Amino acid sequence: MATALGIVSSADNTIHVDGLQDYRPIGAFSFLGRFRVIDFPISNMSNSDINRIQVYLNSRPRSIAEHVGSGRHYNINSKRGKIQLLFTENTSSRSIYNNDILAYKENLDYIQRAHQEYVIITPSYMVYKQDFRQLLDTHIQTGAEVTVLYHKIDNARDYFKNCHTLSLNKQKGVQAIEKNLGTANNKNILMDTYCLKKDLFVELVNDASFMSSIYTFADILNLMCKQLDVRAFQHKGYFASLTSLQDYYHASMELLDYNTASEMFKSDWPIYTRTTDSCPTQYFESAKVNNSFISNGCLIEGTVENSIIGRGVTIKKGAVVKNSIIMAYAEIEAGIRIENAIVDKWAKILHAKTIIGTENEPQYIKRQDTL
């Protein structure tokens, strides 16, 4: 029985999601109201029997540290298993040197000390469902040295701009890894998910840091894919990369299709999260809600359409929320109209009459702002 150490990686500094990321790393973003993005990679690991997990944090660790905690809510045995938080120390969070390779390099002890033969690396900034046992089995069966996960998309001109694309040969061998330049709509997006032997992983990390101090793991893989047997494994189903505000908004709105959403949330593949113990949501006499996901603890008197509402949100009488994402504990006063917007946690919309963005450029309202 092969076993793998799970690694949840952090987005490096070439990626920045406007607004939202000023307050927390992408892994801590709220997703579909009651989840955080990092719930998806960790649930994938837990459901795949991986119970020794390292979560790398390169900036603003509080929210993830608090949310992940002991990992018991992810069904990780608290003795045999372990979710370990690992931090980047020797550089500031804004430095260009602060990338995944630096993080692994600084914590190489903890990687090497693990008993597992393989590592599976998955990003904290993408949402998808994948049985990693299947990935590992395929990796072993094919004899590949590195197996990477990818997703075929048909909208690469407009979305997934911060992602890498793969060039593949007929045998699914990886020929090159490049930034998505939006040159065509049909692309293979690298899901920043890798399966390989731990020893090779350590070697590649050392190689990368030796070659250049700003090399990322994708960079070294691109360089080495001529020498190593690097193969691609196709992922099917819902896939979202939350590496820009547009991508985040788009991916959220896609899940308003109940079939897409329920496909992603099957009882045989639970997505775990930390409960906040909020009570059910109360709908008042004047409430009018359609095609929306609503989290618990809300008080709804107004109108909500095609929207995702986080925990403990208050929407007063006469307020209208359309095509928007309202994050936890926000308050929308009576009579206010919000369309195509993302309202961050604890924001209070009291006076602004209308907040209106567009489908391609959603309006963003800052955390704790009072408008």
Add this chain to the structure above:
Amino acid sequence: MATALGIVSSADNTIHVDGLQDYRPIGAFSFLGRFRVIDFPISNMSNSDINRIQVYLNSRPRSIAEHVGSGRHYNINSKRGKIQLLFTENTSSRSIYNNDILAYKENLDYIQRAHQEYVIITPSYMVYKQDFRQLLDTHIQTGAEVTVLYHKIDNARDYFKNCHTLSLNKQKGVQAIEKNLGTANNKNILMDTYCLKKDLFVELVNDASFMSSIYTFADILNLMCKQLDVRAFQHKGYFASLTSLQDYYHASMELLDYNTASEMFKSDWPIYTRTTDSCPTQYFESAKVNNSFISNGCLIEGTVENSIIGRGVTIKKGAVVKNSIIMAYAEIEAGIRIENAIVDKWAKILHAKTIIGTENEPQYIKRQDTL
């Protein structure tokens, strides 16, 4: 019933313990073999019924984050209570601006959002036993605006060099707070422990950061003690400030007196720590151990005298360890002699024949070093 928010503060950058602190903050130092320093302040809080605790981390958070975890081992209710880890974000760990005021200022939201009326601040780098209910009751009864904890010492010329001293009037009013300059042996050492209303605390933090970006909480208190009613509350019993290698060594050796140690570890005031599930220690035929505290999981074939041995240490046949602190998982090979030394975690002493320091200048062997 008055309630307090507990704050465990971190040492600022004027304090640096040679060697040990290169690898972890003082709160994560091993103490008396099976504890970490931060177990003492957190156990004090838990035993005093304080179950909402903030732990401030300004550098190398991994070890404390892992050790403190969910806080269940400190008997903190995991729903009603909470141990929250708070990080300093906006400056590097080495910056002179990275002090306690900056940490509080950056996390003021989380302080203000707490339901408690009072705060009790205790340092993560000192070891003592104190019922904070008694401190809070006294604070309320006397009507003081700030109550600070202090300890009378008679060796201020040689020890406690990184601490502050208090000048008190007859009514125990604080007249001044100054660095210990070692000018006399008898001093009142400020235990960096404060009790005050949360609102006043927030006000003082704002005042301090407004006045100077390098002001610490002790600085602002020194400045304000003319205007505010700041009173001192005397602590009795074992007290150690671990703010230099000498102080750390001295404080550890003091506890080799079994009466002193058992006074500190009474069953009505348990000191909690995270178990590592190590098995008992095995003493072999050739073992010779005297006046020493030995943690679990060790294999002892050699001689140990007046020493503190951490978890999982191996001491081979013919090795002699005297007046030393050997930290977890260190290995001392056959025939090696160690005196007045501090051997850090995972170190392997294989070839060096002798490692000998003095009582005033203990020899320090680095983490994971192989000698």
Add this chain to the structure above:
Amino acid sequence: MAQNEMLAMILAGGRGSRLKDLTTKVAKPAVYYGGKYRIIDFPLSNCANSGIDVVGVLTQYESVLLNSYVAQDGRWGLDSKDSGVYVLTPREKADEGLDVYRGTADAISQNIDFIDAYNPEYLLILSGDHIYKMNYSKMLAYHKEHNADATIAVRGVPMKEASRFGIMNTDHKGRIIEFEEKPAKPKSNLASMGIYIFDWKLLRKMLVDDMKNPNSDHDFGKDIIPRMLNEKKDLFAYEFSGYWKDVGTIDSLWEANMDLLDPKNELNLNDSSWLIYTEDVSTLPQYIGKDAKVKRAYITQGVQIEGSVTNSVLFTGAVVGAGAKVVDSVIMPGAVIEEGATVTRALVAENVKIGKKAKVGQKNSENIVLVASNVKGGNK
């Protein structure tokens, strides 16, 4: 409160036969309430929020579900080092050879060794089937303040209903001078809530004596309290004035759920300073469909609504199909109201399916209908 200063024991034995089919498989304290809770979440959360670390839950009958539900003590944060929720089943054989507790006092007596292991100063005794939020540490402070031997929580009931309750007659200081079970002519309106704080040493002695008494029913109300009053012990009444509901019947369970729809409801489950904790489930948030109509409703995560919901409480995983109508009803976990069905003034039990176009309940029915098994579609 200091570690183990006060231990709590929850009497969760009752089968709750007036709750009919809801309790054929589960004990009454495990019955669902309020969209996502079970009744026993209330005393357990109250304990956790009051700083009580160790809780014994005294159960009997076939209560596998209740037992394994409360054994997950992390749900109420009672899983720290020296905390825990312990299920205590009867161990001694009663006179008739049944393995049940003979009375409320017997339930405690049979677990003296468990309590002794923690050596508490005070013992809190609770009932497992009431809906309320109460800070027991305030009651303990009151108990200490009055140097009481026992303190009993009471609440004011309308004087005309007082003869249905156990009534405490007190002096002006709150000292209980008389206890009358269902008095024909009540002298006061302070009804016992079945919540007691005892000095453990004293209670222990009295329980040991009571066990030997062949004429005792081994009940707090019938035996222990009267004897304490007889012996001139200091018993005090602690008055509680918040929301409190005994949900012993289908109608009262429905009513208690409906209370939550009141915008000013006194129970206020949304108060973050006194949360009620419960099982954590992995589901989608609630989804309100394209043509759904939802008003005056209390709805939790995992619910999917395509039809219309008015004046109702819906539990985790409940589904209301397109064109279906749910009015004045309580829909328990996993229940499915299929397309076009109508549910009125009903309580639909867990996992029950109401078939397409079926009609259940009536607008002006005197009692609430309990629907405990599937209802076939109305169109076949």
Add this chain to the structure above:
Amino acid sequence: MAQNEMLAMILAGGRGSRLKDLTTKVAKPAVYYGGKYRIIDFPLSNCANSGIDVVGVLTQYESVLLNSYVAQDGRWGLDSKDSGVYVLTPREKADEGLDVYRGTADAISQNIDFIDAYNPEYLLILSGDHIYKMNYSKMLAYHKEHNADATIAVRGVPMKEASRFGIMNTDHKGRIIEFEEKPAKPKSNLASMGIYIFDWKLLRKMLVDDMKNPNSDHDFGKDIIPRMLNEKKDLFAYEFSGYWKDVGTIDSLWEANMDLLDPKNELNLNDSSWLIYTEDVSTLPQYIGKDAKVKRAYITQGVQIEGSVTNSVLFTGAVVGAGAKVVDSVIMPGAVIEEGATVTRALVAENVKIGKKAKVGQKNSENIVLVASNVKGGNK
């Protein structure tokens, strides 16, 4: 292993009367072993380390201590969202009106509803009183590989002792062709370890049948396994070769403790890849005093030694006074050997005090002395 693929049930009922006074207050699985453990820590840690999430512990008799000990499931990491250790006490009345399990199979039968709630594919049945480290997930892999209906763990015993055990006769593929309970003329040396993996659906059916059979002893060894063999089910033997000890007597319990003093002991509790978890206690580290002599000893935290200790195992909080001598002995938690006392070839029970200068045990005694109550000083 996937969540709830296999559930474990630990039979922890035995009072262990051959362990004499050690088990008057606690069930045998709660007896101390190895300086800091209790026997039941071994199967529970094995479960946790094998990736099993839910464990039922079947107890009976007065086992408050065992019940509350195992209920703290965090000790073995079994406290994550859908994990747990559940205490299952007997619920049906046996023929004689006693509330006990009638046999090992009956213990499982009475808890079919509990098992069904998790809907496992496989059921692992263990005994709660053996000392060993075993990866049950490897046994499950073997079970699957052989498409077995049941797999029974066996270990080789010396041929001359085989007639004391339940012996499995297998073909060359490991298929069990015959099972003989204590055969006079054993045909093989493969003894059953009382560890079974069953296909749950099949076992459930057989248990339901067995419950109705008035002639059955409701025992796996006597009834279920023979019937499965009769019915030509595929039963396989899984051979285990590591350290294994039944600690059913004072002598064997002492011996198992002494085994730990061997520098090459096979059990190797120091192996970080397969830790045995237990209760976490708050104490000082062990303190070895100024004039103490300690050699060939296995000592845990909280022990204080001022005298001399040779060839012994000392549990948490044990104290050996100045001038006292402990040789070839096991000193259980909190036991105090006062100044000048001598303890030889003895097992000193929890919290027992051996008075000043008292002498206990003899160097060449045939059996080990169990000291279960205080011994007065020898000098009065």
